[in-house]
Amino acid sequence: MxxxxxxxxxxxxxxxxxxxxxxxxxxxxxxxxxxxxxxxxxxxxxxxxxxxxxxxxxxxxxxxxxxxxxxxxxxxxxxxxxxxxxxxxxxxxxxxxxxxxxxxxxxxxxxxxxxxxxxxxxxxxxxxxxxxxxxxxxxxxxxxxxxxxxxxxxxxxxxxxxxxxxxxxxxxxxxxxxxxxxxxxxxxxxxxxxxxxxxxxxxxxxxxxxxxxxxxxxxxxxxxxxxxxxxxxxxxxxxxxxxxxxxxxxxxxxxxxxxxxxSLEGLTEASHLVADLLNLQPDTNQAYVGRNAFAHKGGMHVAGVNADPSTFEHIDPAEVGNAREVLVSELSGKGTVIAHAGGDLDDATAARVVERVKELEHRGFQFEAADGSFDLLIRKETGEYEPLFRLESWRVIAEKRADGRVETEATIKLWVDGRRYVRTAEGNGPVHALDRALREAIGERFPHLREIKLVNFKVRILDEFKATGATTRVLLDASDGSQTWGAIGVHENVIEASWDALVDSLEAGMLRSKVKT
The missing domain is CATH 3.20.20.70 (Aldolase class I)
Incomplete structure (x- = not known):
């Protein structure tokens, strides 16, 4: 044979x-x-x-x-x-x-x-x-x-x-x-x-x-x-x-x-490129090449992989061009948090992060799909978090006209380095208008924002029995062309949840640009 x-x-x-x-x-x-x-x-x-x-x-x-x-x-x-x-x-x-x-x-x-x-x-x-x-x-x-x-x-x-x-x-x-x-x-x-x-x-x-x-x-x-x-x-x-x-x-x-x-090192990229050309989302659970193919969530699993990857991985992800993912959830232990932070985190801080994750996930957050928001959470617990701006207020106006057209306008007032910015922008919806107004307000100060694009937007109602008063979870995926990350917002008001996720996606993107530089 x-x-x-x-x-x-x-x-x-x-x-x-x-x-x-x-x-x-x-x-x-x-x-x-x-x-x-x-x-x-x-x-x-x-x-x-x-x-x-x-x-x-x-x-x-x-x-x-x-x-x-x-x-x-x-x-x-x-x-x-x-x-x-x-x-x-x-x-x-x-x-x-x-x-x-x-x-x-x-x-x-x-x-x-x-x-x-x-x-x-x-x-x-x-x-x-x-x-x-x-x-x-x-x-x-x-x-x-x-x-x-x-x-x-x-x-x-x-x-x-x-x-x-x-x-x-x-x-x-x-x-x-x-x-x-x-x-x-x-x-x-x-x-x-x-x-x-x-x-x-x-x-x-x-x-x-x-x-x-x-x-x-x-x-x-x-x-x-x-x-x-x-x-x-x-x-x-x-x-x-x-x-x-x-x-x-x-x-x-x-x-x-x-x-x-x-060589199989280009397999993951090839799989995703073909999906993109067909305008399809790559299957996150696909064997070998999916984002979750080598993702670890349970604390025992993460501890095992940290000790020896072969304990819970059947091959080295790099052999097929994939990478290990450490998912963060209420099931996580300190090892998961430390692994996500690249090993540079003490036990006490990791324990605080774990408790904070459990608290937030009880409220409806889901950090396994929001690695950008989780990076910011770790920085907040370590005291390294620096916000891009200080918000004074935002306002969104949506108007439907007799001819059927719907126009949305957002106004943002915020402070950056002691200077006040007021910007108004139109969009095809509240999130789009807020995104445009925010970028116009701080784009000159943070030019890397021009490279960051929103590539996915998901909304989920968490407690349907409350009908229109239910809590809403918004997940955003953003990309700068070479990396992609997720951000999350949870609130009874869908626009506020979207705003929180939007801000996290931009702040996480700026954080990644500093690490890359």
């Missing part, structure tokens, strides 16, 4: 079939570059025949200078049409891409209900299509669609479909769990038997996540001898998604000893 597994990414084709997935041509090229920089050797770009957008994508990828092999995707010839006369196959043959991937039928149900051909004609469609593209100089990956459904229905015929593609010159036979319903033991058994039936063939695996086992199915297939894995970044794809390469790759490379990529 080879110790190398080829990673075949299909984010740009299969991943885009998920609900809400859409990228411009330029964004697809950016995804391809991200994958290429990560070291992915095979990138499936889609159907070069499907629409003008895809044709433009293939033209741009041709000149992109990628190291990866770009794969063009298509299907076996149409029923009753010779391969050389099938328009879609001719486009694949004439494409500049070195690899063609074609999908063919395996399951009798689809032969009867979808393509409506007999079993012998289907075998001819597979073999003739593969042979035509191989004769055109293409390396050929054959995707056996619904293979495991077909195998359960008729194992002999499913294997004959694979044999037709292999004998015609395919370099890889990829077994597809298209409906995503197979379980790991079923995948392992089928792959084992198929490899015995075709001992010279090279196999790949393509799974979907409808039973929440796409990653496990892929690992089971590799353990039985598949040497190519298809999947998507972050598991994007139709229905419940495709097999998640971001989990599969480190499992294979770090846990099972297979070589997949030259």
């Amino acid at each position: 080879s110790d190398r597994v080829i990673v075949y990414d299909t984010t740009l084709r299969d991943g885009m079939q998920g609900e809400g997935m859409s990228l411009s041509v330029e964004e697809k090229v950016r995804v391809a570059r991200i994958l290429d920089e990560l070291g992915v050797p095979m990138i499936e770009a889609g159907f070069p025949t499907s629409n003008p957008k895809e044709l433009e994508l293939f033209e741009l990828l041709r000149d992109a200078g990628l190291s990866a092999d770009v794969c063009a995707f298509g299907m076996t010839r149409r029923r009753g049409v010779p391969a050389a006369e099938d328009e879609a196959l001719r486009v694949l043959a004439e494409s500049w891409t070195p690899v063609s991937t074609i999908v063919g039928k395996t399951w009798g149900l689809h032969l009867e209900k979808v393509v409506r051909v007999d079993r012998e004609e289907n075998l001819r469609m597979i073999g003739e299509s593969v042979a035509f593209l191989v004769a055109a100089g293409k390396r050929l990956v054959y995707d056996a669609e619904h293979f495991f459904d077909g195998y359960r229905d008729d194992p002999g015929y499913a294997i004959e479909c694979l044999r037709a593609a292999w004998d015609a010159g395919a370099e890889n036979l990829t077994l597809c769990d298209t409906n995503g319903v197979s379980l790991p033991h079923e995948i392992a058994e089928a792959v084992h038997i198929v490899r015995r039936a075709l001992p010279d063939a090279v196999f790949g695996i393509h799974t979907h996540n409808d039973a929440e086992v796409a990653v496990a199915n892929t690992l089971a297939a590799v353990a039985e001898g598949c040497s190519l894995v298809q999947g998507t970044m972050n598991g994007y794809g139709e229905r419940c998604g495709n097999a998640n390469l971001v989990s599969i790759i480190p499992n294979l490379q770090l846990k099972m000893g297979y070589l997949c990529l030259p």
Whole structure:
């Protein structure tokens, strides 16, 4: 068995079939570059025949200078049409891409209900299509669609479909769990038997996540001898998604000893960049690359990690480009606080911080998502806190007009270094208006504020039974382009909660700029 597994990414084709997935041509090229920089050797770009957008994508990828092999995707010839006369196959043959991937039928149900051909004609469609593209100089990956459904229905015929593609010159036979319903033991058994039936063939695996086992199915297939894995970044794809390469790759490379990529240190960044391009929030709980993948909250866990990271971490986070997070909550002990402060905190101060955290979380605060506010809390307990300004007052006016327009205006009065500032600004809501007025008031004194942007805003009602009189928790995420931090505000008045979180986010950002400098 080879110790190398080829990673075949299909984010740009299969991943885009998920609900809400859409990228411009330029964004697809950016995804391809991200994958290429990560070291992915095979990138499936889609159907070069499907629409003008895809044709433009293939033209741009041709000149992109990628190291990866770009794969063009298509299907076996149409029923009753010779391969050389099938328009879609001719486009694949004439494409500049070195690899063609074609999908063919395996399951009798689809032969009867979808393509409506007999079993012998289907075998001819597979073999003739593969042979035509191989004769055109293409390396050929054959995707056996619904293979495991077909195998359960008729194992002999499913294997004959694979044999037709292999004998015609395919370099890889990829077994597809298209409906995503197979379980790991079923995948392992089928792959084992198929490899015995075709001992010279090279196999790949393509799974979907409808039973929440796409990653496990892929690992089971590799353990039985598949040497190519298809999947998507972050598991994007139709229905419940495709097999998640971001989990599969480190499992294979770090846990099972297979070589997949030259380095995994860019995996976290690549995962988050692709999510950002799709305008999606990165999954904080995603294995290996999520913000919480190496986050520790309980006091015992934090103490264990401080003594030896392997007590509660299965790998070094840096191996996949991630980092350890120490979450602060009412469950925290002094070790958590000291770890968050970088070790530079005495026991007495840490104990005071713990008690203060417990008091504030009883009131509705939640510091595990507000590391910026927690940094400020520690500085307040140590006497190192220096506010950016002294507030005199703020006022917000919201006006809805007869034409339906809503205008919001905020006025802030504050003092900085003995000087009084009064500023008024408009915004699309109270927080936006307050943010603009505050920045105008203190922006000249603190130019780093220009680099800090609010990137997320969440509001939660904590005691719904009080209706409009309930306490509100506001969480803000802010970023200066290189770091991101959270801030929190809790109050019965949602604007006051937002103001507190806004001020914390800016003060924490200024604190980070001093540390960075």
